[in-house]
Amino acid sequence: MGDDRSDWSGEERLGDLRKEIDTIDRELVALLNRRAKCSLEVGETKKGAGDCIFKPKREMQVMERLLVQTDVLPEQHLRAIYREIFSSSRKLQRPQRVAYLGPEGTFSYFAGVEFLGHCADYLPQNDIEGVFRSVASGESGLGIVPLENSLHGTVGQSLDLFLRFGVRIQSELFCKISHNVMGRVKDLASVKRVYSHPQPLAQCARWLRSNLPSAGLVPVESTAAAARRAMSDPEGVAIGHIQLAQLFDLDVMVRSIEDLPDNWTRFVVIGRGKETGLANDKTSLLFTVPDKSGALSSMLDAFTRHGINLKKLESRPMRGEKWKYVFFVDLECDLEHEEYRDVMADLEANCLTLRVLGSYPAGPSLDVSAEDGAETPQP
Ligand SMILES: C=C(O[C@@H]1C=C(C(=O)O)C=C[C@H]1O)C(=O)O
CATH class of the missing domain: 1.20.59.10 (Chorismate mutase)
Structure with a gap:
């Protein structure tokens, strides 16, 4: 029949296309x-x-x-x-280990994989200090650390660790964070316990109050640890990244329960090296100023004089010297590029100490909350 003949030519075409694909x-x-x-x-x-x-x-x-x-x-x-x-x-x-705040399944882990790919060896650490230590000692070539959240501000611990370890920022990335309810419980009415890191529990407080008012909230060290607990608790659920369901064989019960949906975390990749040659988009600095009137504003004036846009300014206590502060700034320029040599000299003349934490390209925005890790445009 005519139909057979058209099927046959369809098959022939398929064969040709597959041959072409093989070539x-x-x-x-x-x-x-x-x-x-x-x-x-x-x-x-x-x-x-x-x-x-x-x-x-x-x-x-x-x-x-x-x-x-x-x-x-x-x-x-x-x-x-x-x-x-x-x-x-x-x-x-060069085979490179990437240290991250573990265990596997945390947001740091997904941020690392989404940005640096699957060929790197990811090395979980118990805390952010472990990430800095692993990079500073040379155990890992790179590390990934959270620096700030769009709703909750700076991760003070990360900034403070720059004061203790001589590592440099190599790159930045912005990750969209979304939380999901996962477990082996038949329905929400049967949930007695909710496991998660304190941050996600806080970010989902409104949803938890309205939907699981009588469940106990159990803070644990990470969202991945929460998933592990939910795996062996028939009345417990975890809150965290959607891919934890697959990693720990849990059912996704409710998706995207965060109270405010536009929740982004800025991560930085740290390393020991300094990239040379190509002009970058941003520079992070830390500096201290003399304890006198106008000291900070003379530093800020220097940025203005040279037309440099300040993206962020944060002060942190100086370790071991009470009521003294160190300032962290992000600038929209490559201060390490030769064309900024005079600017650098001007800045140095206006402060006590100055350290460049790194010059790096403006980071991409990744929707690491997606099941397949699709990228989204800048927020
Ligand atoms: C090849 C290089 O090294 C690395 C790998 C790159 C690549 O595969 O294209 C680009 C930059 C580097 O991260 C390079 O520096 O050019």
């Missing part, structure tokens, strides 16, 4: 290997020069160029593919 895949693997060989050579050059492996600005420039070129392949797909190509490329140059 393209062979070419792709050959090209990926060619790229990997180049990257290995770049790695050798870096080793000779004592340069760092991770070059976020270069990766962003490569990505931007490719996005202009893409056709049917959507931007998100190309970004996801290249995140893994970069991840493999870095690992080939």
Whole structure:
């Protein structure tokens, strides 16, 4: 019959297309290997020069160029593919551990994987200090730490740790945070206990009051630890990242229960190296000023004089010297670039001490709360 004939030609077409895909895949693997060989050579050059492996600005420039070129392949797909190509490329140059606030399944973990890809070896730490220590000692090449939250402000502990460890900010990223109820309980009415880190419990307080008014709230050390508890409690649920359900074999009972949905955390990638050459978008500084009238404003005036936009200003107590403070600032310029040499001299003349915490590209916004980790545009 005519239908058979059209099926047959459909099959023939399918066969041709699959042959074409097989040929393209062979070419792709050959090209990926060619790229990997180049990257290995770049790695050798870096080793000779004592340069760092991770070059976020270069990766962003490569990505931007490719996005202009893409056709049917959507931007998100190309970004996801290249995140893994970069991840493999870095690992080939030098296997690098990435320290994070563990265990696996925390928001820090997902932020790391979404940004640095699956080829890195992720090393869980018990606390943020462990992340700084692991990077400073050379045990890990990179570390990922939360720096501030759009609703709750600065993570003071992270800023304070910069005073104790000589690490540098290599890159930043903004992650959308969303919370979900997961467990092995048949319905919400049967829930007796809610496990989570104190932060998510606070961020979902209104929902918990209206929907689980008689359940006990049990604060634990992380959202991943909460999921582990929910796994063995037939009347308990965990609140955390949606992928915890898969990791700990839990059912997702209610999604996105945070009281305020536009909840973003800014993470930074820390390392020991200093990227050279490419002009970055931002610089983080910490400085101290003399204890006298006008000292801080003379520093701020210097930024104004040079037309530098201040993105953030925060003061923290100076360790071991009570009622003295250190100032953290984020600037919208690459203060380490040669063109800012005079500016740097001017700033140094107006303060007691000054340390550059790092110059880095303005970070992407990643929706790490999504089941498949899709990226979203800047908030
Ligand atoms: C290849 C390099 O090293 C790393 C890998 C990159 C890549 O695969 O394109 C880009 C920047 C670096 O993070 C490089 O520095 O050019």
